[in-house]
Amino acid sequence: MTKLCCGLDFGTTNSSVAVSDGTRTWVLELDETNSPSTSLPSLLYITREGEEIIGRPAANAFIERNVDREVLTERVSLDITIEGYVGAEPDKSESYRPPDLSLPQLTEAVHATATVEVNSPGRLFQSLKTFLRNRAFRGTEVFGHNYQIEALTAMILKRMKDAVDKVAGEPVTKAVFGRPVRFSDNRKEDELAERRLRVAAGLAGFEEVVFFYEPVAACVEYAVTTQRKQRLMVVDIGGGTCDVCVMEFGSAYGTMERLAESKILAVSGVAVAGDAIDRAIVRGKLFPLFGSQSRYGPSNLPVPQFLFNTILDWQNLYKLNTEETINWLIAMEVSSTQPEAIRALRCLIQRNFGYPLVREVEAAKKRLSFEPETLIDLHYEAIQITERLEREEFRHLIDRTLRKMLVSIEEAETKAGLTPGDIDCVLTTGGTSLIPAVQQMLVDRYGEDRIRHRDTFTSVATGLAIVAQYS
């Protein structure tokens, strides 16, 4: 049997894998419950019993088991005793003399405790690729087991490797992996992310891994279908990063020859994409409905903003569900200028509705790519939100994000020493490139005729498999 060459695109939101047997290249089915089934949502759910659920079923398991349940918290001892001086008001009087430390001091043993959830059925992980660059996040404890970020990532990669091994009929240990142009603007963080992804690949069983820029792979995927001398630009905007490349292809006969003649003129990238857009919607449209602009108490205090930032970080929302915070919110509600909004905020925290909220926001954003306006509909107990979002307002909300993407596109042109008129064709891929405002930004710069959309979710993996075949 012919050896299969493998290209793997581990995405922030969706992952895909393609193989090539020298005559043809195809993407593999990874998740029959997802549409398209060749795209695996990069989601992982670990249950209390240690079961690992991957892809679309991970989201379903989280929703079914985790939302709308009574969260039980308990104060538990951390089994640490801290010896400390008993605190007292500092003596600021003139007669004050420092204590004689040779005499025995009054101390007290303090048992350290923490508030923990005692009935959580599982933990959901999303956008793990974004955590790869995060030095502070090495891993996390899930029901008493310590999982490193590499091990969590490997669980998703392993699912993809199993699919490859199955079609190959043998273990495939070599692969070309995609990577964004910049996991992070910080070089150290960027190197850390690649290192961790390599370790994760190894844990999943890929012994030999070569990294290749994701937009360059998407460019190769298109270039092998044409036989013209041309300059191509790829704009790949996914969930975590916006990646750009400019390449030159010759008109040589044969894929191998054309690839050998090709030149990468420039690459650039920035770590803002779909996730940042979702956050912009939550901030702009939903924060006020949870009381971000309300005031409370006799001194008319603003509601602390950290509460709202935790809505964005929904994976940690449950940590706010402590007796202290809930009692504080109940007291705040009574004297608030927007009691209903504060009640909705408490409900969000107490009932752990963070994930359904971001899912609805993402779904509304996607609908807006096909409709001029949509409703963000959230109806869970005290949360009763029906909020209209129109394209023009949406464009305004994501203006800063769009500008960052444009800067990255301009950077690629400048590095390549080209002007917009020198590019023959601009290829777009990645889910976020479907947003009409993103398309318009490209049309304004290059004109409609030169823009071609490639397969949204699989062009990178296909390009990687072609590279694996010819390298």
Ligand SMILES: Nc1ncnc2c1ncn2[C@@H]1O[C@H](COP(=O)(O)OP(=O)(O)OP(=O)(O)O)[C@@H](O)[C@H]1O
């Ligand atoms: N129709 C649509 N309109 C707007 N956004 C969309 C649409 N479809 C998907 N998206 C967004 O695209 C993103 C996912 O795209 P994609 O699968 O290309 O990303 P990824 O490859 O996982 O991420 P990355 O390449 O950044 O690591 C998500 O933010 C999703 O919400």
Ligand SMILES: [Mg+2]
């Ligand atoms: Mg991608």
